[in-house]
Amino acid sequence: MTKFTYVVTDEVGIHGRPAGVMVKKCCEYKSNITISCKGKNADAKRIMGVMSLGAKKGDTVEVTIEGVDEAAVKADLEKFFKENF
Secondary structure, eight states: OEEEEEEOOSTTOSOHHHHHHHHHHHTTSSSEEEEEETTEEEETTOHHHHHHTOOOTTOEEEEEEESTTHHHHHHHHHHHHHHHO
C-alpha cells in the first residue's frame, strides 16, 4: 500500500469534468485507489463517490493505492493531480 497527499489548488476544487477525467485515469490501473477528504472516503474509480467528497480549493486529499501496479500509479497520479487540480 502506498499513499500521497495533495492540497487542491484549483479555484473550483475537484468538480464535475476534472473529476470525470480523474476517474477515467484511475480506471486505467489494476490497483484499488481510494481518495479521502474531510473524513470521507471514496473509490477513485466511481464518479459519484469522488463528487460526494466536495473537495474545494485548499482542502487536502489523501490518495491510497493498493495493488500490483501501485508504484506506477502513485507516480502517474501525483503528476496528474499537480497538472489538473
